[in-house]
Amino acid sequence: MPIAAPSRLLLGSGPSPVPERVLAALAQPTVGHLDPWFGGLMEETAAALRRVMRTEHRATLPISGTGSAGMDAMVANLVDPGDRVVCGVHGLFGERMADALGRQGADVVRVEAEWGRAIPVERLIAAVDGSTSALFVVHGETSTGVCQPLDGLADACRAHDALLLIDCVTSLSGQRLELDAWGVDAAFSGTQKCLNAPPGLAPFTLGERAAERVLHRTTKNRSWYFDLSLVLAYWNAPEGAPRAYHHTAPINLIYALREALAIVEEEGLDARWARHARAHEALRSALAELGLERLAPDGEALYPLLAVRLPEDLADEAGIRRALLLDDGIEISGGLGPLAGRTWRIGVMGVGAEIAPQERLVRALAPRLGRDPEPAVDALRAGWAA
């Protein structure tokens, strides 16, 4: 019997809901990775990615792996053993990068903040010195729902010939992100958050200063699979030259990404960012009515991911999430690390950042918290009407 996946409303930390249009693109017939038609689709996809990432970097492409593959690719291509790398750590994904950098043999300088807060940029800037090879920060910290300001980081990096590297897995297309204007040298993202495509690709971009390091390194990249000097001969073949086979691209996932990017561009990035902000604030008001207060302080919120504190007296939060999933068909995520059992993480991503799915969540959640849903629904509607 063919598999039949259950219908879930995905309002957790990702994957986010994948629209029918994207699923239909995904299921288009597979073609060859060197097919000229597919080459055209690659060009379109890379061009759309550049627009959505607000960058003109030619080296912009989806890495053939999930968001975390983007992290591994960033480290393998841009960090050498012994490099001094300043790494912002204010949640799980910063911790993870610090781990990955350590595995690469980098001299990791951690600049930390409490989980649930942004890192003061002055502290990051102060840590960058003449011996620094790169500064890495997580723009959208999915473990805490915090958006890290990047003000001044690019200037500090340029002053010391260091690269500015970011993780924008959860922020891409859901919160203002201007890679070129903000001077970001390389960034990785994921497809299964605000882009509403299935998981499996890591949008990635490399500016000129970063590409210089990749293409002129004196040691071979430790990873064959993620070696961008090889991957780019396939993605960025010179005009008129054939694409050089590296690995077989995940064809159908690229169909889906292309369609998901088209949906983003039909809405427009500015409108999309504004909608995510509105959806975030509306849901925040509604959840506050249910006794769930946002973890991030004003000015530090990651709009696509609303992390809320649980009431101290809430018994069995995992049981509530499980019932919500299995009985109501709605997925939300629990906390991670020191926030496990103390927070929930609710996705506000793409088609999930709309009033209808949010109202469904609020109505399902309220009785499980022993609350009347109506004041929360009123707050939600007021937020959307604002």
Added chain:
Amino acid sequence: MPIAAPSRLLLGSGPSPVPERVLAALAQPTVGHLDPWFGGLMEETAAALRRVMRTEHRATLPISGTGSAGMDAMVANLVDPGDRVVCGVHGLFGERMADALGRQGADVVRVEAEWGRAIPVERLIAAVDGSTSALFVVHGETSTGVCQPLDGLADACRAHDALLLIDCVTSLSGQRLELDAWGVDAAFSGTQKCLNAPPGLAPFTLGERAAERVLHRTTKNRSWYFDLSLVLAYWNAPEGAPRAYHHTAPINLIYALREALAIVEEEGLDARWARHARAHEALRSALAELGLERLAPDGEALYPLLAVRLPEDLADEAGIRRALLLDDGIEISGGLGPLAGRTWRIGVMGVGAEIAPQERLVRALAPRLGRDPEPAVDALRAGWAA
């Protein structure tokens, strides 16, 4: 306008044709990577992979990347800098592994054969000594259409406490492969060859001796993404324990793989191997009528990939392939490395290993070679009737 991929008959080196049933599974609604329903699907998928790989290794899973990601994962998990690794090289994929091993800092001992021939096993066995950490060979060399015999390799490895590692990207489910019976310690494959699933996953297996190295290593794996000690906490959580989040699995690709494996098992592995052998021989006879002789000698052929020599006087082989693709909608692959321009590589993979697609190819190809198709079609039919 939503994307509409052209319909191609994929008879190249991969991707292979993806059946409607698999595309329909691919387009099932995305669910969360920690959803209990998905957990059940993971168990089913891993169990089916074990059966198709003829192994009882518990650590059997699809790595979240294409076939080459399986190679990188094998190296990152099982090879340490300084390890002496014997590497069979008789085509592009052996060269690629030698490159990957070198990047990892291994002491690579190459045992070579001419492209288009198998490596005599005695030469591989002779190269394994007491200081050898692992022996790697490509079972199905997709660049040449050669299947490498593995006889005696496991015994030699065990005698010296070395691991036997193989690439079975193109052979899996298309040619006899008995991982446990043949004593293979770890293997990687791809989904886009004989399994007829879209590219994007690398079926992978790790036996007890190999798992021992992964789980008890004294240095951290250089790759965070491919670190199987972390990935297996998600794929192989202990009975009753929750799956530990590592990265977001490529959910929809796993749906497709599950369905593709179901199709393999409906046919049965022995019948499937026999069908691939018959399809290979039938097509070989037909192409011989067109003046295209198989590169591999008898006894060394990789059934899923028929590489043929081109006539010396054939002008513009690339133009013929291009016309075949764009005018007839049929993809075949050119040669690689020293065989570029001198060979074609024709896939005989899964649903592509049937008489109807082969007859379509023969009828389209014959006039482009200035030949009458009928004798070739007769030979094809005779081969299938044999």
